[in-house]
Amino acid sequence: MHADPDCIFCKIVAGQVPARKVHECDDLVAFHDIAPWAPVHILIVPKKHIVSMAQVGVDHQAMLGRMMMLAPKLMHDLGVTGGFRQVINTGVDGGQEVNHLHMHVMGGPRPWRKG
Ligand code: 5GP
Ligand code: ZN
Numbered sequence: 001m002h003a004d005p006d007c008i009f010c011k012i013v014a015g016q017v018p019a020r021k022v023h024e025c026d027d028l029v030a031f032h033d034i035a036p037w038a039p040v041h042i043l044i045v046p047k048k049h050i051v052s053m054a055q056v057g058v059d060h061q062a063m064l065g066r067m068m069m070l071a072p073k074l075m076h077d078l079g080v081t082g083g084f085r086q087v088i089n090t091g092v093d094g095g096q097e098v099n100h101l102h103m104h105v106m107g108g109p110r111p112w113r114k115g
Helices: 008-014 058-077
Strands: 021-024 028-032 040-046 084-087 103-107
Touching: 008 028, 008 040, 021 058, 028 058, 040 058, 058 084, 058 103
Parallel strands: none
Antiparallel strands: 021 028, 028 040, 040 103, 084 103
16 A cells, blocks of 8 residues: 555655654654654655565565665754664554554653662
């Protein structure tokens, strides 16, 4: 499926729902999470509606490589210098709430961390 009319991330990709976009290319869009868990919290999504990592195939390999490698570039561009996490939740037991594949990229100082 190219786009799901009921999917919030498809609507963000299409510009039908506003988001603070930080990147757009042929196959990916990245934008700030609406409810950040970290000082800098970006979501990277494929433009095509892919439900989750449980649905990916060999055709998605190049896109997934670009998604993985976009994270350090965005963190650098956004001024994150101390490191970051890349997280993909898959399915109900994986804590996935939006059923359009996305990678969380979370950076910035962690105030709860000791030391
Ligand atoms: P999940 O639990 O599916 O891995 O994460 C979904 C993420 O999408 C959550 O962190 C949530 O805050 C974010 N999110 C949900 N709806 C919207 C939205 O309309 N706009 C933006 N920017 N983020 C959203
Ligand atoms: Zn979608």
